[in-house]
Amino acid sequence: KIDRLAESAGIIIDDIRILKKSKYHSSVNAYLVGFGSQRKIYLYDTLTEKFDHDEILSVLAHEIIHYNEEHMLIGILLGSIGIVAGIFILGKMSLYLLEYDIRKLLDVKGHPAFFILLIFLLFMSKPVENYISRQIERRADIKSFPLVSNSAAILKMEIQMAKTNKSDVL
Secondary structure, rough: OOOHHHHHHHOOOOOOEEOOOOOOOOOEEEEEEEEEOEEEEEEEHHHHHHOHHHHHHHHHHHHHHHHHHHHHHHHHHHHHHHHHHHHHHHHHHHHHHHHOHHHHHHOOOHHHHHHHHHHHHOOOOOOHHHHHHHHHHHHHHHHHHHHOOOHHHHHHHHHHHHHHHOOOOO
């Protein structure tokens, strides 16, 4: 069933592995990695032991959409842009708020000010980061419906994963 799901999305899976995560935590997860002809699916044993086949396929459909749309690459690129923008903003903040160049912040005497500004900047950027993450997850959720024949399984799985992974269920 997993191979058929992957093929319907245009992906050929090289290997499927189950990771024994239940001894460390109860979180449910799966992911797809690789490029070229080497693609592997990893399933947490917490997923395979607690959920039925349709629910597992709904999780994999979601992950396949992430893979096909290169969401990991998008995340890395946006994160890199964020780092560059953050350094620029940090430099401007140190210049205007503390009246000295960012290089002084990197001096031992400037470390407390640097960390205060950095924490403030990270705190202020969190809503943007969360918004982008939610948009990517929402897109993967919506686009996974055509890949799975049992739409009810997707909805059930989303609710179960939120509860299992201790997320807020709206």
